[in-house]
Amino acid sequence: MMVDGGTYSCKKTDKTLHGICKDTGLDCLDMSNIRAISRSLHIKALLLWLIIVPTCVLGIFFYGQKVSSFFRPLWDTPPKSFNVITHYYAENVSMEHLCDIHGWKIRDTPRRVFDAILFSNEVDMLTIRWQELNPVVTKFVILESNTTFTGLPKPLNFAINRKQYKFAEPKLKYRIYAPSLPTSLGQNPFYEEAIQRVELDKLIREAGILEDDLLIMSDLDEIPSAHTINILRWCDNIPPVLHLQLREYMYSFEFPMSYDSWRAQVHLYKPGKTRYGHFRQADVLFSEAGWHCSFCFRHIRDFVFKMKAYSHVDRVRFSYFLDHARLQDIICRGADLFDMLPEEYTFQKIIAKMGPIPHFLSAVHLPSYLIDNADKFRYLLPGGCVREN
Structure with missing residues (x-):
């Protein structure tokens, strides 16, 4: 200045x-x-x-x-809604009337039915599934690999326990799948899962499936009810691809979650066109068509194995998630194994489903074999949450 x-x-x-x-x-x-x-x-x-x-x-x-x-509602959008077909059923109602009330026509003879699955370690659930479907299925097609989707070596659990499935042996088409190239830890589990589904597709054709046969595509723990498949095999004019709405359970039939399970599906087989998949292939959903019981194992070790082996292994963020005492506590409370929030598309549904699943003390409308053998499968019924170590 x-x-x-x-x-x-x-x-x-x-x-x-x-x-x-x-x-x-x-x-x-x-x-x-x-x-x-x-x-x-x-x-x-x-x-x-x-x-x-x-x-x-x-x-x-x-x-x-x-x-x-x-915050998923902010960055993701829900899938397109299904066209839901009302499912009519009651005991002692004629098949002709059931077909008619759905708007379909009864056939002179029922279609053949092929049930195709990948198998890992769900020994008890396979028994319940096949006992439920045995009266209506023509062929059980099952593929078992010696590795998991995540590249872990695994025992051939079906081969080890095959004797307990003698009732299904005359209808059985079984193959062991061994990858031509060794799988590696850290590989994309969805890629390996897709490869195994392609191999299952080949096995279905080898099992003798023909045009217009009924093909069930679902994970092992997604169990269509026998009466659902019976209606579909006896009725004409059904949709060529039909997704099945299953009631969803966690750990046992004591913890019903929702009716949001839809990946199970039934196809009228078309040679050269039908491909085995576990994704959405149609817009039609047949309501209340069975049960989906996730992580419904007898032994704690089986929970640990699946958590490390299945496609969503990234959810195991910490080693303590696999602690046996923690798992037992979570199973009996109906809490989340991976400490996650509900995967929903609206804040209303996320908030409504937060926290443990409420206990449900009814065992009505469950697979008949499960109720017939309640003592054997006590851990799957209300009040039986304690697992074997």
Whole structure:
């Protein structure tokens, strides 16, 4: 600045600042104090970043999956709604009337039915499934691999326990699948799953399936009811591809979750066109057509095996998730094995399904073989949550 008899200076000194403050009557800080405050602010900002960044990283590591799931309605859209076909059934009603009430026509003879599955370690659920479907199925087609989808070696559980399936032996088409190239840990599990479904598709053709035969495509624990398949094999004019709405359970039939299971499906087989899959292939859904019992195992070790072996192995974020005592506690409470939030497309449904699944003490409308052998399968019924170690 220019002063009388002086020279121009661009430097603002503490003395100059005090003069200005005195002339204006302002309460000012000197430059040294300003520098000290500036340094203090820099240090606080640095400390803040040192706290915030690690906290955010840890938060994402431990809770990122939950945050992502909770805000799913903001970044994901629900699939197209199904056209739902009302399912009519009651005991002692004629098949002709059942076909007619669905808008279909009864056939002179029933279609042949092929039930095709991949097998891992669900020994008891396979018994319940085949006993339920045995009266209406022509051929049971089953493929078993010596590795899991995640590349882990596994015993041939069906071959080991084959004797207990003698009732299905005359209808059985079984093959062991061994990958031509060794699978590796860390591989994409969905890729290996797709390969095994292609191999199952080949086995179905070898089993002798023909055009217009009925083909059931589902995971082993997705069990269509016998009366559902009976209606579809006896009625004409049914949709060529029909998804099945199954009541969904977790750990046992004590914990019903919803009717949101739809991946099970039935096809009128078309040579050269029908391909085995576990994805949406039509827009038609046949209501209340069976049961889907996820993680319904007798032994805790089987829970651990599936958690490490199936396609969603990425959900096992921490090793303590596999602790036997933790798993037993979660099974009896109906809580989530992977400590996840519900996978839904609306906040209303997410909030409604948060927390453990409520206990349901009814055992009505379940597979008949399960009820006939209630003592053997007590762990699958209400009040039987304790598993064998």
